[in-house]
Structures are given as structure tokens and as C-alpha cells.
Amino acid sequence: MGCWEAKCMSLFLVLITFYLQGTYLQEANEARQRKPFFERLRRLEEQFRRFQEVTLIRLQGIAENYNVSYNINDRFQNLTDEYHAISMSVNESQAAVQMDLNHLKAWIKKTQRRSRKVDSKLLAFERSLNEKSEQNSQEKMKQKEQSTLLANLTGTIKQDISTLQSNQIYVQSEIEKLQNVIHGQGARLNAVEEQLERILQYVAFSPNAVTDVPLPPQPQKKQQPGQQLLHTKHRHRKKLQQDRLELRTQKETQKLFQDLKRPPLEEKEPNIQSGRQTVPSVDEILKESRQSQASQKTGEICNVGSMLVFPNTSTENVVTFSPGFLTGLRELSICTWVRTSSSYLGTLLSYATEENDNKLVLHGRDTLVYGTIHFVIGDPAFRELPVGLLLDSRWHHICVIWSSIQGKYWFYVDRRLVATGSRFREGYEIPPGGILVLGQEQDTVGGGFDSSEAFVGSLAGLTMWDRALSPGEVSSIATGKVLPRSVLLTLANASSLDGFVKRVFCTCLEHCS
Numbered sequence: 001m002g003c004w005e006a007k008c009m010s011l012f013l014v015l016i017t018f019y020l021q022g023t024y025l026q027e028a029n030e031a032r033q034r035k036p037f038f039e040r041l042r043r044l045e046e047q048f049r050r051f052q053e054v055t056l057i058r059l060q061g062i063a064e065n066y067n068v069s070y071n072i073n074d075r076f077q078n079l080t081d082e083y084h085a086i087s088m089s090v091n092e093s094q095a096a097v098q099m100d101l102n103h104l105k106a107w108i109k110k111t112q113r114r115s116r117k118v119d120s121k122l123l124a125f126e127r128s129l130n131e132k133s134e135q136n137s138q139e140k141m142k143q144k145e146q147s148t149l150l151a152n153l154t155g156t157i158k159q160d161i162s163t164l165q166s167n168q169i170y171v172q173s174e175i176e177k178l179q180n181v182i183h184g185q186g187a188r189l190n191a192v193e194e195q196l197e198r199i200l201q202y203v204a205f206s207p208n209a210v211t212d213v214p215l216p217p218q219p220q221k222k223q224q225p226g227q228q229l230l231h232t233k234h235r236h237r238k239k240l241q242q243d244r245l246e247l248r249t250q251k252e253t254q255k256l257f258q259d260l261k262r263p264p265l266e267e268k269e270p271n272i273q274s275g276r277q278t279v280p281s282v283d284e285i286l287k288e289s290r291q292s293q294a295s296q297k298t299g300e301i302c303n304v305g306s307m308l309v310f311p312n313t314s315t316e317n318v319v320t321f322s323p324g325f326l327t328g329l330r331e332l333s334i335c336t337w338v339r340t341s342s343s344y345l346g347t348l349l350s351y352a353t354e355e356n357d358n359k360l361v362l363h364g365r366d367t368l369v370y371g372t373i374h375f376v377i378g379d380p381a382f383r384e385l386p387v388g389l390l391l392d393s394r395w396h397h398i399c400v401i402w403s404s405i406q407g408k409y410w411f412y413v414d415r416r417l418v419a420t421g422s423r424f425r426e427g428y429e430i431p432p433g434g435i436l437v438l439g440q441e442q443d444t445v446g447g448g449f450d451s452s453e454a455f456v457g458s459l460a461g462l463t464m465w466d467r468a469l470s471p472g473e474v475s476s477i478a479t480g481k482v483l484p485r486s487v488l489l490t491l492a493n494a495s496s497l498d499g500f501v502k503r504v505f506c507t508c509l510e511h512c513s
Contacts, residue, residue, distance in 0.1 A: 009062070013055055020051065110443060113357065120380020128384070301480035301509035304337065304461040306491050309502040310439050313346075313456055315449035316499030317439055321489060322446075324351050324436030328429045330404040332360070332488075333465040335477050337509060340457030341393040345373050347453045352442040353434035360430055362400065363441050365453050375400060375409065377425045385411045385419050395460070395509060397478040403468045404428050410468075415478045417471070436489075438462070439501070460512045464488040480509075 310317050340346070344366045351360035358379030364387070368374070371388025390396045390413065399412040407426030411419040435442070438459065440449040466488045469477075473484045497503060506512040 009059065016051075016055075017048075020048070110448065113443060117358070117379065121382075124380065124382055301337075301478075302507055303477065303480050303483055304506055304509050304512060307337075307458055307460040307504045307506055307512040308438065308462075308491060308497075309458050309504060310455050311500050311502070313451040313454040314499050315440065315451050315454065317454065317501050318449065318498050319438040319491075319494050319501055320446070320496045320498070321436035321438075321493055322495045323432070324434045325430065325432045325488070327432050327466075329466055330429050331402065331466060331468045332430065333399065333401045333467065333469040334362070334462070335397070335399040335464075335469070335474070336462035337395050337397050337460040337512075338390055338457065339393065339395045339460075340391065340455070342456045343391065344368065344370070345387045345390060346455035346457075347439065347441040348373075348455055348459070349436060349438050350441045351430070351434050351436045352445045353431055354445060355431070357442050357444060357448070359434060360436075361441060363453065364455070367452065375402075375411070377402060377430065378428055381425055383409060383419075383421060383424055387413075389413050389418070395512075399469065399474045399477070401468050401474075408468075412471075412474050412478075415475045438494075458512070459491075460506070460509060461491075463490050 308319060334349070336348070338345075338348070345364040347364050348362040349360070350358070350363065353359055356379055358376050361374065361376035361379075361382075363374040363376055363382075364372075369384075371386055371391065372384050373387045374382045375385050376382040385400070387398075390398070397412075397414055399410075401410040401412075402408070402424070404425065404427050406422050407424040407428075408422045409420065409424050410417060435446045437446070439455045441453045442448055443450070463477075463483060465484065465486050467486050469484060477483065491503075504512060
């Protein structure tokens, strides 16, 4: 292409040269008569030289333009390659930035959820503190009323005591008079006894002396003298026994009044002082519960089915039910056997949906108040349940029951109702389609686990119902009888066991070790 352009240019220059020569010749013929030949030739040469210079400049410009166009193609190719490289780097940087933005959005969303949880928990704690302060004020008012009643009762008791003391003084004076009379009668009886003994001895050794002794009036029936003496002796002895019995009765009565004199002063006042100590302490309740639980026969509990063992606090130790609930729930009962040696219970179960990751949670954590667990329905609403009785490395049966009717809930431990309340998520419905997890609390659907919220221990016979169980049904489950109707889920419905969770099949609780 370049050679062809050069040939065309040279041919073009030759044609222009001949054309110019012809033109100049014509001009020379026309001006031959006016100018000399050499002058015209000189001018023609000068014009030709100028034309050569102009032509040379144009050819140089064309050559330079050709070289520039050739270099422009290379530069354009280089620029194209650089553009592709820059585009690839820009795309990679955009992908990295987008990934970082996604991570940042997820982190912000998680932080917002946790902040909402913290805010809800703070609000709940504030409400509980307000309720406790109200309860304390009510208890103070009750204590004031009780102290007023006790003061009134104390005044009444003191009046009764003073009246009793005055009556006691009168009774003591009468008893002293009676004792003096009894002592006089006893002396006389002793004298009569001695006289009778002397008479009997005299009669035994000299029968004729009987006539010298004054005898009581003779009855209508005549008796022998010896028989009369014997009857008299028996009568005197009988009278003496009666007098001694009366004397003993009087002494016992006196002792009884003396005992009655002391207790009103020694016993009434301690009762008044200890009137506020009648409420059993938590340690006494725990001791009583442990004693009753120690006497329970676990060998008779045979409605367990299987047991799950959560060995440590790993975030991988979870049991999943997917889907969790197929229909919405307005009532729910959860019963299971629990055994843990940890100092806190941990999270037993959590139910999460795309809308809310805390639709149903029995949430425990090592930073919570000792011996408590949060019963959550539709975050942020929750109630605190006492679980200190469960932290003794023994099997315990628990039931958590909730009804949207008036928002009532019940919490049973070993058949005993330990917590109850109302207006908790009244009219609420737990939605279907979520994921139910045992052993961990979900911050996202099926994930977001935390080792500090893990359950460590064993769960046996976990069962759920879509209705509120009665106290009799709770008792029958805890004693190993047949499970009530309308069972919603059991451990057999678990879709996956992850981490180090181990399933043990055991018919009776004594075989679940």
C-alpha cells in the first residue's frame, strides 16, 4: 500500500511538471515580443525551483503523516490493551468492594439486631426492676400492716397475760389455802392411821380390849366386833387414798398453772419477733426439693424414647428441625428431662424465621443472673424462669407451657409449679416455616451461634404439644405414664445432628447414662 502511494505521487509530480512547462511555454510565446528570452527562462527556473520546494515540503509532510499513522495504530493497540487491563482491574476492585460492602451490611445488620436485643433486654430489666420495686413497696406496706397488726396483737396478748396473771395469783392463793387444808387433813389421816394400827394390834393380842374403844354407831345389821374394825379400817384407807388422789390432782393443777405463767412471757414474744421469718428461704426450698428428688425412683420413668448428649460448648453442637412448625401456634407445651453439671443451663432451644430470629427461645447464657433462663416469644418480649434446681448433675423433668389466651404461662420442675404469670404475648401467634434448633441460640436463621450460649448436658424425651397441658398431664409425664394426645414434635423428628452431639436410644430413664 505504501509503495503504490509513492509511485502515484511521483507520476503526479511528473505530470504537473510537464503541465507547468507547457503553461510557461505558452506564456513565453505570448510575451516573446515584450520580454527577453533569458529573463523569462530565469523566472521560469525560479518558479520551478519554488514549485520543487513546495512539492518537497508536501512530500515530507505526507511521509511524516504516514509514519505518524503507522505509530498511531501501535499506540492505539497499546491503549486498547491498557484499557482492557484497567477494565479488568476495575471490575476486580468493584467485586472486592461489593464483597466488603456485603460483609459490612451483614455486620451492621447483626449489630443492629444485637443492639435491639440489648435494648429490649434493658427495657425488660427496667420493667422487672420497676415491678420488683413496686413489689417491694407493696411488701413494705404489708409489713407495716403486719407490724400494726402485730402491735395490736401484742397489746391484746399483754392484756390477756395481765388478766391471766391476776387470775393465776387468785388461783395460787386458792391452791395455797387448799394445800393447807390438805396438809391438815393429811396430818389427821396419819393420826387416824396410827390409831387404827394400834387398835388392830390391840385387837389381835387382846380381844377383850375391843369394848374399851369407842365405836361408830351400830348399823341395823349386827356385825362381829372384828369385822366392824376391819370395815372401819377399810373405810379410813379408802378415804385416805381419795385424799391423796385429790392432793396429787391439786399439785398437778398447781404445776400446770405455774407452767402457764411462764410461756406467755417466754413464747409469745419470740413468736412476735419471729413473725417475719415464717417465709422459707431459697436454700430451704432447694434443700427440700433435692431431698424430694433424691427419694424419686428414676427406674420407673419409661416414656423417654431417646436421649441427646451435648458434650461441650462448641458452636457446631446443634440439633436441627427443618421445617420447625408447619402451622401457626397459639398454644404450646414443651416437656423434657434435663441433666447438666454446668454452672448455668445454656440455651435449650431456639426457633427463628426470616422475619425474626427469636420467635421462640429458651435462652440461657453464662453472663445471666445465676439460676435463671429467658423464656422468649416474639423478641423482645421475655420472662425470667428460675432453673437453679436443675444445676446439680441429676435428672430433672421440666415443662414450659404458654397460651395466647390472656398470655398465660406456667413453668413446672419435677411436677412442681415454680413460676407462672399472665399478659405475656396475649393474642400472639408463633408463625410457621422457621427452623428449630436445640442447644444454641440463633442470631440468623440456622446460624449465628455463640459458645457462651451453648447447652452442655443431656436432653431426654423432649416432646412438644400444640396445646396447653393440664397439671395432671404434666404429673403423668413426669411419672413415666403414657404421653398425652396431640404431640407436635419429638426427638425422632430431628432432621440433622451436627458437631459432637450423640443420640442414645433408651426406653427408661435409668438406662440413659
